Amino acid sequence: MKKRALVCGAGIGGLSAGLALARIGWDVTVFERDEELRTAGAGLNLWPNGVRVLKELGLGPHYAAISASLRTYRTFSSTGEVVAIDDVSDWPERYGAALSGVYRRDLSRMLADALGAGRLQLGRRVVAVAQDGDTVSCRFADGGSAEGDLLIGADGIHSAVRAALFGPQALSADGLVRWRGLFDLADVEVDPHAAVEVWGAGGHFGYMAIGGGRAYWFAAADGITTEPDDARAFFSRWERSSVPAIIAATDPSTIIRNEIRDLVTPLPRWSRGRITLLGDAAHPMLPGMAQGASQALEDVRILKAALAEHEDLAAALDAYERARIPWVGNVVRGSRPLFDFDGQHERVASNCNPILGRYDSIAERRSA
Template sequence: MQKRALICGAGISGLSAGICLKRLGWHVTVFEKDSELRTAGAGLNLWPNGVRVLKSLGLGAPYAEISCSLERYRTYSSTGEVVAIEDLRDWPERYGAYLSGVYRRDLSRMLLDALGSERIRFGHQLSEVEQDDQVVCRFTNGQVAEGDLLVGADGIGSIVRSAVFGQQSFTAAGLVRWRGLFDLCDVDVDPLSEAEVWGEDGHFGYLPIGHGKAYWFAAADGITHDPKAVVAHFAAWKGSPVPGLVAATDEATIIRSDLHDFVEPLSHWSKGRVTIAGDAAHPMLPGMAQGANQALEDIAALGTALAAHDDVEQALRTYEQTRMPQVAPVVRYSRSLFDFDDNHELTKSDRNPLFDRYDRIVERRGVPNQ
């Protein structure tokens, strides 16, 4: 008999879990609390590790269609000196894929098309989880669903996680990241390069995301609520490309996000027939731009474990044993880009440490050089 997977949440984790399990022959239902697909959130940096997972799910061609492959990564100081230019053109041979930028809205739609909209139940907010020889989900609209497996892909405030593992404590450092969208035709920058700009009072980055669009992400010392103050702050970074980019940004596209990760990582992700993935399992700061990439890697590992073990509980144990040690250092090193004092030191070097960290922690699963 076809096994039934219940997936809670239609973000990147939930949609990709649905596609993966459907390909393995499971009957999949994704439950999403919102009434439609969430499309907000500017762009996203997908690194080769995330793009390889999309390829393994048969989505290499549609992803190439909607995204932008990046050939260079420039690092500047806030006064415009070039710190480093990383040539990324050999990454497809080195890592199996390019570094890329994508509009979140386009990525969500691509994943939804691959899953099939008939597999999603919108307007289903999970409220309770029970399990014995099956898992049962109850929703606030009165609906009940039963399956052989529940994947909690319901983000940082996961109900699945708290139902199974209790409440977690989050870091509350008041960290905020700002993002805004602009059109490449309005600015004079390399359309195939991502860039980062380091200053003592902030951090700014931007990247193309396909179809002539680009977005910036920024953190500015002490500016936590006012988008106008963000624009004014970065307009002063004269000599660097930043003032031109904020001037080309429609203020209506500027969004702010509070950033949190766990005070202590979870000691398990799976219990019985229930597991968690993506931000539900390991929220991380965006310092390495790895949250969604790690979520995709979770789903690939979950799929491998479920393909290898008929017994669901054994598969979920294998999944967490594989992924927990891989994700932990990524969460730790993702914090460090928010230390602006470090940025000043970094401008004295001719390397951006992001690439060493990516290579050692993500690709080679080792410990980075400091």
Template sequence: MTKRAIICGAGIGGLATGICLSRAGWQVTIYEKDTEIRTAGAGLNLWPNGVRVLKELGLGSQYEEISCSLDYYKTYSSSGELVSIEDLRNWRERYGAALSGVYRRDLSRLLQGALENGSIRLGHEITAVERGDGVLCRFANGETAEGDLLIGADGIGSVVRTSVFGPQEFSAGGLVRWRGLFNLDDVDADPLAEVEVWGADGHLGYLPIGNGRAYWFAAAAGMANDTDEVLAHFSKWLGSPVPGLIAATDRSTVIRSELTDFTSPLKNWSRGRVTLVGDAAHPMLPGMAQGANQALEDVKALGNALASCEDVEKALVSYEQVRIAEVAPVVRFSRSLFDFDDQYGLTKSDSNPLFERYDRIVERRNG
């Protein structure tokens, strides 16, 4: 008998889950609340752990075509002093993949293209979940869907999560990140390097994302809400590469995102035949650039658990036990990188705090 999987949410995690399960013999339907697949944000930083999952899904060569593999990770002070250079050229052999940047929309299109036609249903906003021998989803348009497995990949405001586990408490603090796009030809920037620039009042990073494009991301304590004020703030970092890329930024691409995570992590992600992946399970601040990577690791672990156990409920328990333990330190350290008082104002004696934490958490499983 065909096993039916319902996935709510057509983001990176939901689409990748659909590919993974359909290739394992599941009949997959992905339900997305919007009438088109929208992709918030500009670029994505995929580290070796995330890229390896794409390779295991058979998408490695296609991903290389749309992304940019990086050879160096450079850190500057806001006055332009070079603090450190991390040489990443051996990562392909050492970890099986390079550090890379990709345009979020391009990755979304790649994942959509790997799914069977008709497997994505747009304009289906989930409103309720009913559990029994299987699962039943109710949608705002009046339709319902029944399946043997439900995966909530519906993001930080997950309706699936709330239906099963109730409302969660989110951290407060007014953390904000700004992002924008620019063309590499318009700036003096290394096309094979990701760069972080740290100052006493904030940080800005940027990286190539393929096809001659790059994106920047910025945050600071007390960051203003007005785009003009934000761009003016970072344009004052004279001596660093930042003013040049700010000047080259397409203003229409600049977006503001409020950042949050749980005050306390979920103790369980699964109940019966329902489970969660990605931000629905473990929203995290972008300090370690691991949001999409950890969602992809969820997909891999979920696929492994379902393949190794015929009993769906037992498989979901196994999945959450593995992933909750692995993702917890990533969430904690991602938040610690937004402790601005401790992280800003680097000198040459300092190492990049992102790499310190990546060494301790993610790289340990890359080997």
């Protein structure tokens, strides 16, 4: 008889977890609280470590068709000076995949299509989880329930599964906000094959292509936390850079605001009995290193390998935690300093790309 997995949450981590376990013979159902696939966000920067997982799941050609591969990483000051131009065109050979940008909705749809409609149930909000001996179950707001051998909480930063396992967890309260928007490459004279970071006193702005002739930008600045007009006005003052032209080309209706937070105290364990966590449910992080989605995918890779190797579920979840918790903790900690805008502005003034410098240690773990 097939083992049955219940996955709570149909974000990138949950969908890919469902697909990964189905690939190794599990009977999987992914439950999503919303009536539609979660597509919060605009674009997404997926680094080689994340893309490699998609390739291992057999989705390499599909991902290539919906994404944009990037060849250079350019860093500028807010006054237009070139800080660094880093050639990343050899990353497919060095790291097994290109640096890439993708529209989040396209990525979610690709994963859902690969998973199959029969394994995905929308409008199923988890309100309780329980386990008894060899069975784990979840109960939904609509009164229904499901039972299985394993339950995976992939239900995001405000995870109901995490709260059921470990109680309420305090989230950081720095008041940090990231702004995002979409624009058409044809409307702005920018390099469609470059990821670009622009650093200025008190703020940070980046942009990249995401496939289909589109691009997205992301930005944050001290004190710019509530109104889109304030964000547009702040970054439009960086007149000697490409930023004002990108802001002008952005449809205001595409601009979104996200509070960004991580856990005050990281979880020492992710599992209890037959229930475990992955992605933002386990380790929410600031987007400083653009590793949120890629680290969720790495969770999936290690969990899949552990379940394939260990017949005993407790041994598998223990192996998963031992491999992931120490490593992802480094990434969470490394993502926070990039929101010290003045400190990073000083590093940029010294011709240093803050993000690429931190990525080296992640990328080199391609076989870990």
